[in-house]
Amino acid sequence: MNNRFLQFTLLAASLGAFGTACAGQVPLAANVKNIPISHRDRVYAAEQFSNTVSVTDPASNKLLGVIRLGDPQPGNLSPLYKGQVLVHGLGFSPDGKTLAAVSIGSNSVSFIDTASNTVKHVTYLGRSPHEAFFTPDGREVWVTVRGEDYVAVLDAQTFEETTRIQVPAGPGMQIFSPDGQYAYVCSSFNPETVVISLATHDIVGRVRQESAFCPDIAATPDGKQVWLTLKDIGKVMVFEARPPFAVLKTIDTGPITNHVNFAYTRKGGFAYVTVGGLHQVKVFRTDNFQPVATVPVGTLPHGLWPSGDGRRMYVGLENADALAVIDTATHRVVANVPVGQAPQAVVYVPNAIAADSATDGAAGLQPLGTGALTTELTLRANVAAGPAPTSVTLFEQGLTQMLQASVTGLEPKQAYVLALSTHADGSGALQPLAAFKTNPRGSAIVNAVGPIRQLVREGDVASRRYLVIAPGTSEQPGTPVQVQAPAASPSP
Known part of the structure; x- marks a missing residue:
């Protein structure tokens, strides 16, 4: 030994x-x-x-x-x-x-x-x-x-x-x-x-x-x-x-x-x-x-x-x-x-x-500050009822947020786009946020950054946007297959 x-x-x-x-x-x-x-x-x-x-x-x-x-x-x-x-x-x-x-x-x-x-x-x-x-x-x-x-x-x-x-x-x-x-x-x-x-x-x-x-x-x-x-x-x-x-x-x-x-x-x-x-x-x-x-x-x-x-x-x-x-x-x-x-x-x-x-043992520690502020959303299937397959969290970073989506319920190994839509049902023009490809289980972790909360939670009728997931690429997105569900309350 x-x-x-x-x-x-x-x-x-x-x-x-x-x-x-x-x-x-x-x-x-x-x-x-x-x-x-x-x-x-x-x-x-x-x-x-x-x-x-x-x-x-x-x-x-x-x-x-x-x-x-x-x-x-x-x-x-x-x-x-x-x-x-x-x-x-x-x-x-x-x-x-x-x-x-x-x-x-x-x-x-x-x-x-x-x-x-x-x-x-x-x-x-x-x-x-x-x-x-x-x-x-x-x-x-x-x-x-x-x-x-x-x-x-x-x-x-x-x-x-x-x-x-x-x-x-x-x-x-x-x-x-x-x-x-x-x-x-x-x-x-x-x-x-x-x-x-x-x-x-x-x-x-x-x-x-x-x-x-x-x-x-x-x-x-x-x-x-x-x-x-x-x-x-x-x-x-x-x-x-x-x-x-x-x-x-x-x-x-x-x-x-x-x-x-x-x-x-x-x-x-x-x-x-x-x-x-x-x-x-x-x-x-x-x-x-x-x-x-x-x-x-x-x-x-x-x-x-x-x-x-x-x-x-x-x-x-x-x-x-x-x-x-x-x-x-x-x-x-x-x-x-x-x-x-x-x-x-x-x-x-x-x-x-x-x-x-x-x-x-508490010396040197600081309070959470803005780290305690998040907004949680979900995306549901566009054509079928049931539990929301995708969770989205917006992490506050001052005037912007880090977006992280835990995406499930999609086709395996396919290209998709997380985007903003002008309509709650995903119709109309789409503004791409992030392109991604699903893994063999039809899931993915997707990130983006921007003043997204202000658009999907607080915008007026003219500026309000809705998160969606559509098949395809940022240049050619298809019809959304997941759309934003009714908003949840911000968590402290």
Whole structure:
């Protein structure tokens, strides 16, 4: 056994004394003692349109404030801008003292002190890094650089890049086996997951993905399985965590399948999967892969993470600016916590605030501000009754809004246009906002920016416009197939 694995074993064995990681839950082993929920724990969410990291006390399910890493538009468009853009990924150190926040628009990892909520270092990397995680021994930080073809390895003390590990282009995310032996790196651009030895940094295994778009991957605390999500085809794949890394199961989950994570309870191990297009979290047993629950949570669930004792699962609602809190005993939502705009990754850090800390852990935090303001709309099928297939959220950015549509219910792999119409039924001239192509499940995430709320909610008869989706291109849109439903009230 080399020194790295020995140190990890000692760390896992002594967690009861140090109380520093998700004991009994991810990312460590299932046989380590659980840590009960307390006011010293923290839930963090990375919010890509407000460029913030929200900080929540899970004992009270209360938002304490946000760490502001950057400005909203148009401030972040300046060529002299120095803040972060599109705050997206999160990881944390085994001792719970350092949070790593990835900003995909500014190619950076911000290292945050969890006691003071201050940034202690920023490391800039290659194009569009996606997720950062500390190795189990706490010595390295691995960052998938999704816009390129490598994993950047950083020294966890200096936060400087020390080496790069070549992988298939578009690495989406990496996670480690609980024993610190393997790293699993899925791809967002190629249909292949690779397994890397932490000791040698060599690729020692390969798993064929059923599609080329994997945004998230997770290893079970018992060290037996790895689950990965396939966002474009709406599936989850499960493979053996050890050689020969054979595929065990593929599960059809639904359109816009985002993240997966686990909770170990007295009833066994359970996988929780966020399905954005259905606004649900689906729950499966990890021993036989049987579905056990479907939990309605709110619009576009994305990242999720269990509490240190597995009693709660915290889910970021991307189009609702909130955390949904699931009771894992009943599989029901028991609380909702407002957070910043478009939460992506979520992590739960037990004992982020030390028991002997002189502060309450709220120092340096700021209020939500405009990050708390959104407008939610829906689009319905133009010719058929039934539930609205598309949710739209307008995130306030001053005089303009970031629009994000979670589109479902369309033909697979076809070209469409999100546009503004002069009439509620979609007739008349169309003003294109964004052209897009649906994935194999007939869904898509579509973005646009502009003073859209003023047109679709507040305009007079002459200036009022209506959101629609039409087949075709921006130059030649067809007859709208989805139109704006009656407006919902703005959410605070």
